[in-house]
Amino acid sequence: MNTPTSIDPSGTDIAGLVHSDRVDxxxxxxxxxxxxxxxxxxxxTWVWVAHESEIPDAGDFKTAMVGRQPVIVxxxxxxxxxxxxxxxxxxxxxxxEVPRGNANGFTCPYHAWSYALxxxxxxxxxxxxxxxxxxxxxxxxxxxxxxxxxxxxFASFNHDVEPLAEFLGPAKQWIDLFMKQGAGYxxxxxxxxxxxxxxxxxxQLENTTDGYHFPIVHxxxxxxxxxxxxxxxxxxxxxxxxxxxxxNGHSVMIMVPEHVDLDEDxxxxxxxxxxxxxxxxxxxxxxxxKVRRIVRSMHGAGFNLNLFPNVAMSMSxxxxxxxxxxxxxxxxxxxxxxxxxxxxVNRERLRIHEHFQGPFGFGTTDDxxxxxxxxxxxxxxxGLPIMVNRGLGREQDELKGRVSHATDETGMREAYTMWxxxxxxxx
Amino acid sequence: xSVETYEAVQLSDPRIAPAIELIWREAHLxxxxxxxEWDRLWAPGSRYVIPIDPDTEDFAAALNMVYDDDRMxxxxxxxxxxxxxxxxxxxxxxxxTLSRFVVQHRDDETVELSSAQVLVGYRREETFVLGADVTxxxxxxxxxxxxxxxxxxxxxSTGAVNASGFLL
Numbered sequence: 001m002n003t004p005t006s007i008d009p010s011g012t013d014i015a016g017l018v019h020s021d022r023v024d025x026x027x028x029x030x031x032x033x034x035x036x037x038x039x040x041x042x043x044x045t046w047v048w049v050a051h052e053s054e055i056p057d058a059g060d061f062k063t064a065m066v067g068r069q070p071v072i073v074x075x076x077x078x079x080x081x082x083x084x085x086x087x088x089x090x091x092x093x094x095x096x097e098v099p100r101g102n103a104n105g106f107t108c109p110y111h112a113w114s115y116a117l118x119x120x121x122x123x124x125x126x127x128x129x130x131x132x133x134x135x136x137x138x139x140x141x142x143x144x145x146x147x148x149x150x151x152x153x154f155a156s157f158n159h160d161v162e163p164l165a166e167f168l169g170p171a172k173q174w175i176d177l178f179m180k181q182g183a184g185y186x187x188x189x190x191x192x193x194x195x196x197x198x199x200x201x202x203x204q205l206e207n208t209t210d211g212y213h214f215p216i217v218h219x220x221x222x223x224x225x226x227x228x229x230x231x232x233x234x235x236x237x238x239x240x241x242x243x244x245x246x247x248n249g250h251s252v253m254i255m256v257p258e259h260v261d262l263d264e265d266x267x268x269x270x271x272x273x274x275x276x277x278x279x280x281x282x283x284x285x286x287x288x289x290k291v292r293r294i295v296r297s298m299h300g301a302g303f304n305l306n307l308f309p310n311v312a313m314s315m316s317x318x319x320x321x322x323x324x325x326x327x328x329x330x331x332x333x334x335x336x337x338x339x340x341x342x343x344x345v346n347r348e349r350l351r352i353h354e355h356f357q358g359p360f361g362f363g364t365t366d367d368x369x370x371x372x373x374x375x376x377x378x379x380x381x382x383g384l385p386i387m388v389n390r391g392l393g394r395e396q397d398e399l400k401g402r403v404s405h406a407t408d409e410t411g412m413r414e415a416y417t418m419w420x421x422x423x424x425x426x427x
Numbered sequence: 428x429s430v431e432t433y434e435a436v437q438l439s440d441p442r443i444a445p446a447i448e449l450i451w452r453e454a455h456l457x458x459x460x461x462x463x464e465w466d467r468l469w470a471p472g473s474r475y476v477i478p479i480d481p482d483t484e485d486f487a488a489a490l491n492m493v494y495d496d497d498r499m500x501x502x503x504x505x506x507x508x509x510x511x512x513x514x515x516x517x518x519x520x521x522x523x524t525l526s527r528f529v530v531q532h533r534d535d536e537t538v539e540l541s542s543a544q545v546l547v548g549y550r551r552e553e554t555f556v557l558g559a560d561v562t563x564x565x566x567x568x569x570x571x572x573x574x575x576x577x578x579x580x581x582x583x584s585t586g587a588v589n590a591s592g593f594l595l
Contacts, residue, residue: 099585191479191490196587220512224502330587335490343488350490355499359588360477360492360595362506365514368590373513376551 018420020413021389027419028200028378028386034326041309041422042067046147046154046167048311048320049073049083053151053188053339054100059117062100065322066144066155072096072106073153076117083155084119085142095141106141115141150175151187152311170400171250174305178313180262181297184290185338189318190350192334193358197368199375201309201323202415204331207367208304208312208319209243209253209411211235212390217370221362225355228272232256232299241406244398249308249418251411255315259302262293271295281344294345299352300336306411308418317353327375333357333364388412436528436540446538446565447528449572454523454544457594462504465594470566470573475500477579477595486578492588493579493595507594518592519550525561536568537575544579546595558582559595 012033017024026033049064055075062073063086070086072095086094088108095106095115105122107114114123119141124130144155147164149172154164165172179187197204207213215222215236222230233255235241240257254260258269271279275295282291300316312319318334335353337346356363378386391408404410438444449468456465469475476486477493486494495503507515523546532539539562546557564576579595581588 193479193490193492194587195589197590217513220506220509220515223509223511224506347487350488351494354491354494358492359590361590362503362512365590365592366512369514369517369592372551 014423015420018416019385021392022385022387023416025378025382025384025386027202028375029326029382031326033423034200034323036423037419038067038323040425041419042323043069044156044158044161045309045422046156046161046164047309048152048307048318049155050153051151051187051189051318051334052081052148052153053186055081057102059102059104060100061096061103061117063096063098066157067323069157070094071144071155072141073155074117080118081146081148081153082118083144083146083153084115085144087142088113089121089139089141119143150179152313167248168250168307169248170246171248171252171305171307174246174252174303175313177261178301178303178305181300181316181336182338183262183294183297183341185341188337188339190335190337190346190353192332193353193361193364194330194332195359195364195368196324196328196330197371197375198328199371200326200378201321201329202419203371203374204319204321204329205306205309205415206388206409206412207371208306208314209251210409211241211243211253211255211406212409213370214255217366218363220366221356224362226272226274228270228274229299232272235406239405242403243406243408243410244403245401245410245414247401247414249415250306251414252303252305253406253411254303255406256299256302259296259299262297262301265292265296269296272298275348278344278348282342285342294338294341298345298348306415308415316349317357388416436530440533442533442538442567443530443540445572446540446563446567449565449574450525450540450542450563453574454525458521458523460507460518460593462507462594466501466504468574469497469500470569470575471497473497473500473574474576476577477581477584479584481580481584492581492584503594507592512592514590514592516592517550519548519555521546521548521593523547531562532564536566537564538567538572539564544595548593555589557595 047066050062050073054062058075058077060075064071064073072084072086074082086096088095090113093108093110095108105114105116112125116122121136121139144157145159145161146155235255241254243253245251279291305313310321316336320332322330324330337349358364388409391404395402395404395410402410436443453468475495478486478491480489483489506512523544525542525544527543529541531541541562544559544561548555560580562578566573566575
């Protein structure tokens with residue numbers, strides 16, 4: 001629909017860029033659209049910043065980004081979580097330049113203004129110059145709205161943003177299912193791979209629920225893993241492998257239907273031979289049922305949950321994307337483990353993560369090459385659209401959204417529907 | 428508090444010169460992407476690591492970029508040479524130099540040398556540099572020296588390290 005509200009400042013009809021089966025290639029290439037995305041999406045909605053396991057104790061902090069703005073995520077003395085702009089209120093210097101740690105607060109390196117973990121301005125050196133000029137209570141660090149669900153911490157610049165639970169909607173039940181890979185232990189972040197690719201952030205957003213690319217781009221990974229793992233991820237013709245749209249841009253792609261709810265086990269699944277040493281080790285300590293429960297969860301949940309706009313819960317890891325520019329995106333892949341579980345389990349999960357992920361992984365490298373190629377190709381044929389129509393003919397409406405096969409582009413259509421709604425909302 | 432002492436390389440030491448020759452031969456093979464030949468430089472039961480954590484020695488307990496035993500290294504080589512990996516097919520051209528050798532340890536069986544590696548790569552109009560501290564532990568008690576452990580500590584390991592179709 002072409003309405004006055006869908007026109008961007010340069011006169012582009014934004015609504016006209018997104019159709020039910022295709023999007024305009026300028027979504028990957030137009031710097032002005034990118035600036036609007038930062039304003040209308042990343043500065044307005046909930047953006048994932050941390051998992052609670054990254055800041056478990058009072059004084060713990062990590063640095064993160066909300067859109068292009070640096071923030072510090074802290075756990076204060078009362079156990080509260082704060083997301084603070086990483087910028088001194090005096091002359092703007094960044095307060096923290098380390099990725100994570102534990103501190104009593106943050107002191108600016110320039111003139112030593114010091115702030116508490118909740119952002120309150122605690123001290124100003126030589127305060128006589130500020131008498132009758134400044135009250136400390138008026139200059140705390142800028143705070144973002146914060147909320148969390150199942151340990152997933154989100155922040156928003158928009159103080160009128162809808163409650164997180166509403167924003168997540170039906171995705172909440174998938175988050176709950178995802179966390180079941182803990183097999184009774186809380187999920188914890190074990191480390192992260194970080195890399196950049198020369199492409200627009202939405203190319204990665206699309207990829208999380210793109211089952212179609214898997215056996216093609218990841219052929220070399222598939223041929224390197226054991227037969228059982230390769231079979232587990234051979235979902236191309238599995239009619240139980242589905243993608244559901246979940247509203248608000250979120251979607252889920254099921255690749256291993258029997259691992260959607262890891263609490264459900266009919267006992268017919270053979271544990272993978274590659275985990276025999278884990279079974280042997282765990283069996284010294286645990287009942288067979290618990291051993292089976294942990295080992296069935298080694299590859300994580302049987303699905304990729306894509307949460308618009310910046311985080312995915314992908315089988316056994318979190319994927320976090322950060323737009324850098326219209327043609328550059330930073331990706332983090334956070335490896336997950338079971339907090340308190342035997343070390344042999346968490347080490348095996350690290351090895352599984354290293355095998356696929358990271359700058360030398362057998363999967364990430366080929367994904368990254370494919371995304372680079374999309375951006376390079378997008379320079380050609382400015383009038384040619386990007387097609388997201390796979391499976392439109394077999395997509396079904398269901399009570400909570402639409403459903404189609406895992407190789408279909410239902411998740412991408414959901415994300416672009418949300419993109420269009422947010423980009424044309426000029427509140 | 429322990430005091431570390433570092434020993435300058437003495438090329439006249441009959442154990443050191445062959446070890447350095449092996450490291451240079453390895454660099455040559457990696458730049459030429461002759462991975463099957465590179466595999467023959469490794470001792471059985473060896474370990475190839477590109478860690479993320481700049482300080483850890485306990486690689487098994489941490490997330491790494493590469494943590495290969497013999498099996499994993501051979502799968503990596505198979506992948507890079509199979510023709511099925513689009514990133515390997517499009518890998519950057521590289522030239523690398525290893526120098527600034529320091530002897531970390533030496534006995535009749537093994538020599539451990541640390542060095543600086545500067546790699547320059549080129550891919551699709553872009554030239555880039557990767558710097559690393561490298562440690563090789565080399566067995567010198569056999570017919571020919573063989574790599575027992577190689578650890579490549581990229582100086583930007585905790586930052587964004589871009590996906591790569593080549594090896595360090």
